[in-house]
Structures are given as C-alpha cells and as structure tokens.
Amino acid sequence: MPRYIAHPSIPRTAHHRPSGIVHRRPRTGGQRRTCAFKGWVGHITKDTVTMIDAIRFEDVAALHDASLHIELESLPPLTEQPSPLPLAAAVRRLPYASFARRKIRDVKFEANTSVLAPSRSQAIAPFLNAVQSPEWFPHDAQKVRMFLRQFIVHAAQSSGASNEEMVDGSRIASFLSARLSVPQESIDLVLVQRYAKEEADDLCIVDKDIVDFNEQRRQQHADEAVDHTLLAIPPVSDSGTTARRTGANLVRGTVSVAVVEFVCAIALMVYSASLFQAVTDPMLLEFIRPGLIASLSAGGIFVAASLCTIVHMLCGRATKSPPWKFILRTVVILLSLFGGANSFTKHIRYCFAYMDPTGTRLFNYYRSEVAEHGDTVCRMFQDYKCSGWATPCGNGTRVYLSSNGADCPAPSCAVLFPTPCSSILEIQVRNICIPLLVMTAITSLLAVVDGVMLIRLRRHVSLPTDEPETATLQH
Incomplete structure (x- = not known):
C-alpha cells in the first residue's frame, strides 16, 4: 500500500498526531x-x-x-x-x-x-x-x-x-x-x-x-455490457449441469428453433412459387396472386430472421457484438411476425370470407370476368365441367340469370354444364390456400418462439451497471 503524507493545511485531529x-x-x-x-x-x-x-x-x-x-x-x-x-x-x-x-x-x-x-x-x-x-x-x-x-x-x-x-x-x-x-x-x-x-x-x-477519455470509457462499457450477455454463456458444445445453469441449453434451443424456422420458411417460399406454375386457370391464378405474393414475402423475411438468429448465436462469442446486431435481430423478428400475420389473414379471407356468394370478392371477381372476359369464363366452364355461379346457365343460345344477377356470359358459351361453379371454385381455392395457411401459421409460431428466446437470453445474464466514480476536472 503506498504511503500518504498529511499536508500541513489539514487540521490536526486524533488521527493526525505530531509523530508516528x-x-x-x-x-x-x-x-x-x-x-x-x-x-x-x-x-x-x-x-x-x-x-x-x-x-x-x-x-x-x-x-x-x-x-x-x-x-x-x-x-x-x-x-x-x-x-x-x-x-x-x-x-x-x-x-x-x-x-x-x-x-x-x-x-x-x-x-x-x-x-x-x-x-x-x-x-x-x-x-x-x-x-x-x-x-x-x-x-x-x-x-x-x-x-x-x-x-x-x-x-x-x-x-x-x-x-x-x-x-x-x-x-x-x-x-x-x-x-x-x-x-x-x-x-x-x-x-x-x-x-x-x-x-x-x-x-x-x-x-x-x-x-x-471518459467518453471512450462510457462507450467501451456500453459495448462490453451488450457483449456480456453472450460472453457469459459457454459455447454450444458445453453440456452437463453447469452448462444448463449458465445458459448453454438456452443457446442450443435458440439455434434449434432458428433452424426449424429456416426450413419451414424455405418450404413456404418453394410451395408459393410452384403455385404460379401449377395453377393453370388464369382467372383463379389472378384471384389468388396477392396471397401468393404475401406468402413469398413472408417466407423471405422468415429466412432472414432465422439466419440472423443462427449467425448471432454461433458467431457472437467469437467476435465483438456491437449493439446494432441485437437491434437488427429484433427488427427482423418483428418484420417476420408482421409479414406472417399479413399472409395468414389473407389466406383466412381466401379460405372462408371470400366464399360467400352474396357479393363478396370472389363472386365480384367472377362477375367482372363474365362482363369483360367471356372467353376466359367459358374456358373455365370447360375445365371444371360447370357453368354459372350459384345457378347453372342454360343450354344452346338461351342464357339464364341467377337471383344474384347476370352470372353467365352473353352470348352463351358453346357448351354448358348443369353444375354451378361456386362450390367447385371454393374447393379449388381452399386446396391452394389451406397448405399456405398451415405453413404460415407454423413459421409465425416459430418466429414468436425466436423472439421469446431472445428476450430470455437478454435477461439470463445480469448486466453490470455500476461504474466507479472517478474524480476529474469539471468546468
């Protein structure tokens, strides 16, 4: 311990004796x-x-x-x-x-x-x-x-x-x-x-x-506080009771969730892209195109979110992790949740809300096609072996009007069928959208788990906040 010599200007007390x-x-x-x-x-x-x-x-x-x-x-x-x-x-x-x-x-x-x-x-x-x-x-x-x-x-x-x-x-x-x-x-x-x-x-x-100097120290302590979360957690390869206590299982679980999320997101994107080629009916493809685009966008964001999580977990301990990495991961997870919710609601509407034949979007879309593209409607009748919407159209040159208004092209198609098309189109739309709905729901749930794991990881390690008070010159 260094020795300190009392200055003469300090008042002498019981602790400042003349000698010793x-x-x-x-x-x-x-x-x-x-x-x-x-x-x-x-x-x-x-x-x-x-x-x-x-x-x-x-x-x-x-x-x-x-x-x-x-x-x-x-x-x-x-x-x-x-x-x-x-x-x-x-x-x-x-x-x-x-x-x-x-x-x-x-x-x-x-x-x-x-x-x-x-x-x-x-x-x-x-x-x-x-x-x-x-x-x-x-x-x-x-x-x-x-x-x-x-x-x-x-x-x-x-x-x-x-x-x-x-x-x-x-x-x-x-x-x-x-x-x-x-x-x-x-x-x-x-x-x-x-x-x-x-x-x-x-x-x-x-x-x-x-x-x-003080500003550099404050910035350094801020960076170290952010890194302390990952630095205090052992590598993913650790195992045993000590690893469970210190959070290795938390890191391992986060990586596993991110990998499954990545696989589901890739499957969602591949399936959505394949439907552009698999659906041959132009009218049906145009009707579901917004939902397919929403699924592709949500899948891309899910892929980005899962990759951010994997890279953050596996490489965060090897290098310095500035605060913007945590911010980026949080933003990407929130974007993926927003994209998944948007895609999910679209498919819900396609599967259920749009099927009502009393003036909803699918029926209105059908009527616009009848008025503007009669040939397309006739080809659809030929493909699905149906005619009309809720009521079948007549034979030959005779055109029947359903209770909902004109739902048959004029002039009439060459070949008409006695089965209405509303139920057939409803089945086709649901066959396309239900798999998209399920995959979007699963991937969104994994994104929610990813966000929860991020919050648990940040709270797992207590960050130091107390800084030593240093005597410095202040003007």
Whole structure:
C-alpha cells in the first residue's frame, strides 16, 4: 500500500498526531491526499485542484500522459523512510493524475516534516521572503505552479473568467500573497504570468483529454455490457449441469428453433412459387396472386430472421457484438411476425370470407370476368365441367340469370354444364390456400418462439451497471 503524507493545511485531529503513523479509513474525496510521486503532483477533483505533497516515485515520465488513468493499486509500496527532497527542486511543468474515489482506502498519515525541507530552487527566488516564510514550507516553482493551477480552476468555475483574466498578474499576485504568506511586492509578476499561461494551456488540454477519455470509457462499457450477455454463456458444445445453469441449453434451443424456422420458411417460399406454375386457370391464378405474393414475402423475411438468429448465436462469442446486431435481430423478428400475420389473414379471407356468394370478392371477381372476359369464363366452364355461379346457365343460345344477377356470359358459351361453379371454385381455392395457411401459421409460431428466446437470453445474464466514480476536472 503506498504511503500518504498529511499536508500541513489539514487540521490536526486524533488521527493526525505530531509523530508516528496511524491508519484511518477516510471519507473519499473529502480530504487532501498525498501520493508517492517524486516532485509535486496535481490532484484534479470534481470542483477544484488541490495540492499533493509527493515523495519518491521513480518513474515520473510514465505519468506525463494527461489522459492516463492512475489506479492506486498500481503504485509500488514504500519500503524506506521518506527522505528529504533533493537539493535541486524540479521546475518543469507537472503531470496530472486522476483517481477513482472508491479505491482510496486505509490511507496512512505521517507527521514527518523532514520531507518538507526548505527549497533550494533558484527559479523561485522572486517568490521568497526569508524573514516571513516558515522554514518547513518549500516555496519552489512546482509549489507555486500548484497554487496557480488552483487559482485558474477557481476563477474558471466561479466567475467564468476568460483566459486573459485567468492569467492577470495582479489578481494572481493577490492570491499567492494570501496563500503563501509573502508580501505582494516580492512576487515577480512576469514569472507568475508565464507560469500561469503555461498552466492554463495545460489545463485546457488536460480537460479535453479527460472528457475524451471518459467518453471512450462510457462507450467501451456500453459495448462490453451488450457483449456480456453472450460472453457469459459457454459455447454450444458445453453440456452437463453447469452448462444448463449458465445458459448453454438456452443457446442450443435458440439455434434449434432458428433452424426449424429456416426450413419451414424455405418450404413456404418453394410451395408459393410452384403455385404460379401449377395453377393453370388464369382467372383463379389472378384471384389468388396477392396471397401468393404475401406468402413469398413472408417466407423471405422468415429466412432472414432465422439466419440472423443462427449467425448471432454461433458467431457472437467469437467476435465483438456491437449493439446494432441485437437491434437488427429484433427488427427482423418483428418484420417476420408482421409479414406472417399479413399472409395468414389473407389466406383466412381466401379460405372462408371470400366464399360467400352474396357479393363478396370472389363472386365480384367472377362477375367482372363474365362482363369483360367471356372467353376466359367459358374456358373455365370447360375445365371444371360447370357453368354459372350459384345457378347453372342454360343450354344452346338461351342464357339464364341467377337471383344474384347476370352470372353467365352473353352470348352463351358453346357448351354448358348443369353444375354451378361456386362450390367447385371454393374447393379449388381452399386446396391452394389451406397448405399456405398451415405453413404460415407454423413459421409465425416459430418466429414468436425466436423472439421469446431472445428476450430470455437478454435477461439470463445480469448486466453490470455500476461504474466507479472517478474524480476529474469539471468546468
């Protein structure tokens, strides 16, 4: 566990004794912390920038990426007593680090002031006043940079100051004079403004990097949450009690349903397409053509839905599965259900509702053919050995009118039969549509099961929703 050194500005309590080390479980995010870094390091919090007194961290170069996310567990533990800072205090611009608040646990406070030795930095000489400055307070360049950073963030958040106001020398001098307990006239305004401009530029870059970093993390967690459903389920080849508990049987059942749905959809399409050639009666073919087209369309959508399910189940664990794959599968299943319902209702109407000889579509279609295509009607009479609709037509040149109106072509066909055609046409239509009705119903039922399996699969694995709260700079 890394060692943290208590800053002098923290009020001394029972947990901050003059000497020795004590353990405490702190309130995360509510106190200033120090980390085992070499030099002074900025801690970016949600509402301000605080100082962190830092000691002895060998690889400072690794921290210079502004968007690098540092977890406390990655810091090596200190095995030696902290030693004073080197004589040549660093003056370079500081790295930034962001910490997950829930990772701050069991912080060690130490009251060893040997690490707070007087500064030997020559670059900070204009800030110093040998009479008023306490010996333990190291006013080196990086310490001043930390106060400048704090001033810039406060100015940007409280008053929305512009870049020029945030680097105003007189305002910064007043701020530093109050914080460092040095006379304002002893502060070099030119040096302060140079440092302030550098820090303001760095903070803008860091803030943008942190925003981009957090956005990437949110997107990454969203993608991982979607993939977690399939990644948490073992391959289809798994078996046994463990496989049943973890959902392998659910995946296997989904694939089986999709395969059966695919076979039924292909059979529906083949049968519907074959009827265009099998039905030789032009009038009957024109009457059932909308139903055949609806069956072909529904079959194509059923095939697409089953293929999406099979590919999703068998290949989803081998590669990343973005959210659009789940959305696509859901949309295709809904489209297949809509197409199946449309085809099913058409065939129901063809088999039952259109057979009524009192003015429904089949009778109206027959009458339009009688009026416009008498030759076609006569050929139909010849093929089915019938004449008329509900009442047979007469022989020779004599034409009979049924109670429903003119249902015989004029002039009369050459050969007429004593059997009416309504019952014969009804049988022909039902012989065509009932197989389509059954296959559409079975395939639609399989599509419903496919959708239910998708819902069960999404609910089978609990998705993680809690994200660690990370302290970052907020403007």
